Amino acid sequence: DQQVKQNSPSLSVQEGRISILNCDYTNSMFDYFLWYKKYPAEGPTFLISISSIKDKNEDGRFTVFLNKSAKHLSLHIVPSQPGDSAVYFCAASGILLASQFYFGTGTSLTVIP
Amino acid sequence: KAGVTQTPRYLIKTRGQQVTLSCSPISGHRSVSWYQQTPGQGLQFLFEYFSETQRNKGNFPGRFSGRQFSNSRSEMNVSTLELGDSALYLCASSLTVANTGELFFGEGSRLTVL
Numbered sequence: 001d002q003q004v005k006q007n008s009p010s011l012s013v014q015e016g017r018i019s020i021l022n023c024d025y026t027n028s029m030f031d032y033f034l035w036y037k038k039y040p041a042e043g044p045t046f047l048i049s050i051s052s053i054k055d056k057n058e059d060g061r062f063t064v065f066l067n068k069s070a071k072h073l074s075l076h077i078v079p080s081q082p083g084d085s086a087v088y089f090c091a092a093s094g095i096l097l098a099s100q101f102y103f104g105t106g107t108s109l110t111v112i113p
Numbered sequence: 114k115a116g117v118t119q120t121p122r123y124l125i126k127t128r129g130q131q132v133t134l135s136c137s138p139i140s141g142h143r144s145v146s147w148y149q150q151t152p153g154q155g156l157q158f159l160f161e162y163f164s165e166t167q168r169n170k171g172n173f174p175g176r177f178s179g180r181q182f183s184n185s186r187s188e189m190n191v192s193t194l195e196l197g198d199s200a201l202y203l204c205a206s207s208l209t210v211a212n213t214g215e216l217f218f219g220e221g222s223r224l225t226v227l
Contacts, residue, residue: 006155034215043117043203043218044156089155091216098169100146101216105155 003027004092006104014112019077021107023090026071030092034101035064035075038087047088048075080111115140117219119204125225131192134222138185138206145187146216147179150201159202162187191224199226 005024013019021035031052036044050057050064050073057064063076077084087108091101118137126132138145147159158171162181179189185206191198201223205216 002155004155009153036218041220043119043205043220045218046215049215091156099144099161099163100158100169100171102158103148103156105153 002105003030004090004102004104006088006090006107008107009105010108010110012110012112013080015082016079019075019080019084019109019111021075021077021088021090021109023073023075023104024071025073025092025102027092027094027097027102028071029094029097030102031095032093033064033066033073034091034093035062036089036091037084038089038106044089077109080109082111082113085109085111117204117206117217119202119219119222121222122220123223123225125227126194127227128194128196130194131190132194132224133188133190134202134204134224136187136189136204136206136219138187138204139217142206142208142217143185144207144209145181145185146205146207147187147189148203148205149173150203150221151199156203159189194226196226199224 034049035047038044048062066073087106089106091103093101120135144163146161148156161169165181176192181187201221203221205218
Protein backbone atom coordinates (compact mmCIF):
# COMPACT_ATOMS: atom_id res chain seq x y z
CA ASP A 1 0.00 0.00 0.00
CA GLN A 2 1.80 3.08 -1.31
CA GLN A 3 0.86 5.89 1.05
CA VAL A 4 3.05 8.42 -0.74
CA LYS A 5 2.83 8.63 -4.51
CA GLN A 6 4.83 10.41 -7.15
CA ASN A 7 2.86 9.82 -10.30
CA SER A 8 5.37 11.30 -12.73
CA PRO A 9 8.37 9.00 -13.14
CA SER A 10 10.22 11.60 -15.18
CA LEU A 11 10.24 15.28 -16.02
CA SER A 12 12.31 17.32 -18.50
CA VAL A 13 12.72 21.08 -18.17
CA GLN A 14 14.77 23.68 -19.98
CA GLU A 15 17.55 25.37 -18.02
CA GLY A 16 16.32 28.58 -16.40
CA ARG A 17 12.67 27.52 -16.34
CA ILE A 18 10.66 26.30 -13.36
CA SER A 19 10.60 22.62 -12.39
CA ILE A 20 7.52 21.44 -10.51
CA LEU A 21 7.60 18.02 -8.90
CA ASN A 22 4.43 16.66 -7.38
CA CYS A 23 3.65 14.27 -4.57
CA ASP A 24 0.35 12.95 -3.21
CA TYR A 25 -0.30 11.16 0.04
CA THR A 26 -3.20 9.24 1.50
CA ASN A 27 -2.64 9.23 5.26
CA SER A 28 -4.16 12.28 6.95
CA MET A 29 -1.96 11.66 9.99
CA PHE A 30 1.19 12.65 8.11
CA ASP A 31 2.41 15.93 9.55
CA TYR A 32 6.00 16.24 8.38
CA PHE A 33 7.25 16.10 4.82
CA LEU A 34 10.71 16.00 3.29
CA TRP A 35 12.18 16.20 -0.20
CA TYR A 36 15.38 14.38 -1.06
CA LYS A 37 17.57 14.51 -4.14
CA LYS A 38 19.53 11.49 -5.30
CA TYR A 39 22.34 11.27 -7.82
CA PRO A 40 23.35 7.87 -9.25
CA ALA A 41 25.71 5.90 -6.99
CA GLU A 42 25.09 8.30 -4.09
CA GLY A 43 22.75 8.27 -1.14
CA PRO A 44 19.77 10.65 -1.02
CA THR A 45 20.55 14.12 0.27
CA PHE A 46 18.08 16.28 2.13
CA LEU A 47 16.69 19.28 0.25
CA ILE A 48 13.86 20.87 2.15
CA SER A 49 11.14 20.05 4.64
CA ILE A 50 7.73 21.33 5.67
CA SER A 51 5.52 20.64 8.65
CA SER A 52 1.77 20.50 8.46
CA ILE A 53 1.38 23.78 10.34
CA LYS A 54 2.75 25.58 7.29
CA ASP A 55 1.67 25.67 3.67
CA LYS A 56 4.91 26.94 2.19
CA ASN A 57 8.61 26.77 2.92
CA GLU A 58 11.39 28.37 0.89
CA ASP A 59 15.11 27.76 0.76
CA GLY A 60 16.90 29.58 -2.01
CA ARG A 61 15.78 28.22 -5.35
CA PHE A 62 13.65 25.53 -3.71
CA THR A 63 10.10 26.03 -2.44
CA VAL A 64 7.79 23.37 -1.11
CA PHE A 65 4.03 23.89 -1.06
CA LEU A 66 1.66 21.82 1.05
CA ASN A 67 -2.07 21.55 0.39
CA LYS A 68 -3.44 19.55 3.30
CA SER A 69 -7.01 19.43 2.08
CA ALA A 70 -5.87 17.91 -1.21
CA LYS A 71 -3.16 15.81 0.49
CA HIS A 72 -0.72 17.16 -2.05
CA LEU A 73 2.69 18.72 -1.93
CA SER A 74 4.90 20.09 -4.63
CA LEU A 75 8.51 21.13 -4.98
CA HIS A 76 9.30 24.13 -7.15
CA ILE A 77 12.83 24.73 -8.40
CA VAL A 78 13.42 28.17 -9.88
CA PRO A 79 15.48 28.66 -11.94
CA SER A 80 16.33 25.10 -12.88
CA GLN A 81 19.99 24.30 -13.48
CA PRO A 82 21.64 21.31 -15.19
CA GLY A 83 23.10 20.27 -11.82
CA ASP A 84 19.55 19.78 -10.57
CA SER A 85 19.22 16.72 -12.82
CA ALA A 86 18.64 13.89 -10.35
CA VAL A 87 15.92 11.71 -8.90
CA TYR A 88 13.72 13.49 -6.37
CA PHE A 89 11.91 11.64 -3.60
CA CYS A 90 9.23 12.99 -1.34
CA ALA A 91 8.80 11.44 2.09
CA ALA A 92 6.23 11.76 4.85
CA SER A 93 5.95 10.89 8.50
CA GLY A 94 3.60 11.44 11.41
CA ILE A 95 4.50 12.07 15.03
CA LEU A 96 1.68 9.74 16.08
CA LEU A 97 2.66 7.08 13.57
CA ALA A 98 5.43 4.50 13.59
CA SER A 99 8.97 5.81 13.55
CA GLN A 100 9.65 5.71 9.83
CA PHE A 101 9.37 7.82 6.74
CA TYR A 102 7.17 6.74 3.85
CA PHE A 103 8.82 7.48 0.54
CA GLY A 104 7.41 7.98 -2.92
CA THR A 105 8.84 6.14 -5.91
CA GLY A 106 10.75 9.18 -7.15
CA THR A 107 10.69 11.53 -10.13
CA SER A 108 13.71 11.72 -12.41
CA LEU A 109 14.32 15.35 -13.35
CA THR A 110 16.38 16.24 -16.39
CA VAL A 111 17.33 19.87 -16.88
CA ILE A 112 18.28 20.50 -20.48
CA PRO A 113 21.03 23.12 -21.03
CA LYS B 114 31.73 15.92 10.84
CA ALA B 115 31.89 12.53 9.14
CA GLY B 116 28.74 11.41 7.38
CA VAL B 117 27.00 8.07 7.45
CA THR B 118 29.36 5.31 6.36
CA GLN B 119 28.18 2.07 4.84
CA THR B 120 30.28 -0.97 4.05
CA PRO B 121 30.71 -2.71 1.75
CA ARG B 122 29.68 -0.45 -1.12
CA TYR B 123 29.24 -3.27 -3.60
CA LEU B 124 28.90 -7.00 -3.20
CA ILE B 125 27.86 -10.00 -5.23
CA LYS B 126 26.36 -13.09 -3.67
CA THR B 127 24.64 -16.21 -4.92
CA ARG B 128 21.19 -17.48 -4.03
CA GLY B 129 21.03 -19.17 -0.66
CA GLN B 130 23.98 -17.30 0.81
CA GLN B 131 23.71 -14.75 3.57
CA VAL B 132 25.04 -11.23 3.78
CA THR B 133 25.82 -8.70 6.49
CA LEU B 134 25.88 -4.97 5.82
CA SER B 135 27.32 -2.41 8.17
CA CYS B 136 26.42 1.20 8.93
CA SER B 137 28.21 3.77 11.06
CA PRO B 138 25.94 6.73 11.82
CA ILE B 139 26.93 10.34 12.25
CA SER B 140 28.57 10.85 15.61
CA GLY B 141 25.94 11.60 18.22
CA HIS B 142 23.05 10.18 16.21
CA ARG B 143 21.22 7.47 18.09
CA SER B 144 18.71 6.37 15.48
CA VAL B 145 19.60 4.20 12.51
CA SER B 146 17.08 3.22 9.84
CA TRP B 147 17.50 0.87 6.93
CA TYR B 148 15.76 1.14 3.56
CA GLN B 149 15.76 -1.01 0.46
CA GLN B 150 15.68 0.71 -2.92
CA THR B 151 14.72 -1.18 -6.05
CA PRO B 152 13.86 0.26 -9.47
CA GLY B 153 10.30 1.55 -9.54
CA GLN B 154 9.70 0.85 -5.85
CA GLY B 155 11.20 3.86 -4.20
CA LEU B 156 12.63 3.39 -0.74
CA GLN B 157 11.01 0.65 1.29
CA PHE B 158 11.45 0.80 5.05
CA LEU B 159 13.17 -2.20 6.62
CA PHE B 160 13.67 -1.31 10.29
CA GLU B 161 14.72 1.38 12.75
CA TYR B 162 16.94 1.07 15.77
CA PHE B 163 17.22 3.58 18.56
CA SER B 164 19.53 3.08 21.51
CA GLU B 165 20.05 -0.58 20.59
CA THR B 166 16.31 -1.32 20.47
CA GLN B 167 14.37 -2.10 17.33
CA ARG B 168 11.53 0.42 17.40
CA ASN B 169 9.88 -0.40 14.13
CA LYS B 170 10.01 -3.03 11.42
CA GLY B 171 8.76 -2.85 7.87
CA ASN B 172 6.91 -5.45 5.88
CA PHE B 173 9.82 -7.72 5.03
CA PRO B 174 10.24 -11.45 5.73
CA GLY B 175 12.10 -12.72 8.74
CA ARG B 176 15.18 -13.36 6.57
CA PHE B 177 15.90 -9.66 7.05
CA SER B 178 17.23 -8.81 10.48
CA GLY B 179 19.34 -6.18 12.11
CA ARG B 180 20.89 -4.97 15.28
CA GLN B 181 22.44 -1.91 16.79
CA PHE B 182 25.45 -1.77 19.04
CA SER B 183 26.12 0.44 22.05
CA ASN B 184 28.15 2.83 19.88
CA SER B 185 25.09 3.23 17.59
CA ARG B 186 26.70 1.33 14.73
CA SER B 187 24.23 -0.98 13.05
CA GLU B 188 24.29 -4.11 10.97
CA MET B 189 21.64 -5.73 8.86
CA ASN B 190 21.66 -9.33 7.79
CA VAL B 191 19.84 -11.08 5.00
CA SER B 192 19.83 -14.87 5.12
CA THR B 193 18.99 -17.35 2.36
CA LEU B 194 19.36 -14.74 -0.35
CA GLU B 195 16.90 -14.66 -3.22
CA LEU B 196 17.28 -13.02 -6.63
CA GLY B 197 14.70 -10.41 -5.62
CA ASP B 198 16.94 -9.23 -2.79
CA SER B 199 19.17 -7.52 -5.35
CA ALA B 200 18.87 -3.86 -4.43
CA LEU B 201 20.54 -0.81 -3.01
CA TYR B 202 20.42 -0.94 0.78
CA LEU B 203 20.49 2.47 2.37
CA CYS B 204 21.21 3.31 5.95
CA ALA B 205 20.11 6.62 7.46
CA SER B 206 20.85 8.14 10.82
CA SER B 207 19.06 10.83 12.75
CA LEU B 208 19.58 12.63 16.01
CA THR B 209 16.26 11.61 17.49
CA VAL B 210 13.67 9.02 16.61
CA ALA B 211 13.36 8.55 12.91
CA ASN B 212 10.05 10.25 12.15
CA THR B 213 10.68 13.59 13.79
CA GLY B 214 13.66 15.00 11.96
CA GLU B 215 15.84 14.88 8.93
CA LEU B 216 17.38 11.57 7.91
CA PHE B 217 21.00 11.57 6.82
CA PHE B 218 21.72 8.81 4.33
CA GLY B 219 24.85 6.89 3.54
CA GLU B 220 25.86 6.08 -0.02
CA GLY B 221 24.37 2.62 0.20
CA SER B 222 25.46 -0.95 -0.27
CA ARG B 223 24.57 -2.35 -3.67
CA LEU B 224 23.82 -6.05 -3.40
CA THR B 225 23.61 -8.25 -6.47
CA VAL B 226 22.30 -11.78 -6.03
CA LEU B 227 23.12 -14.23 -8.82
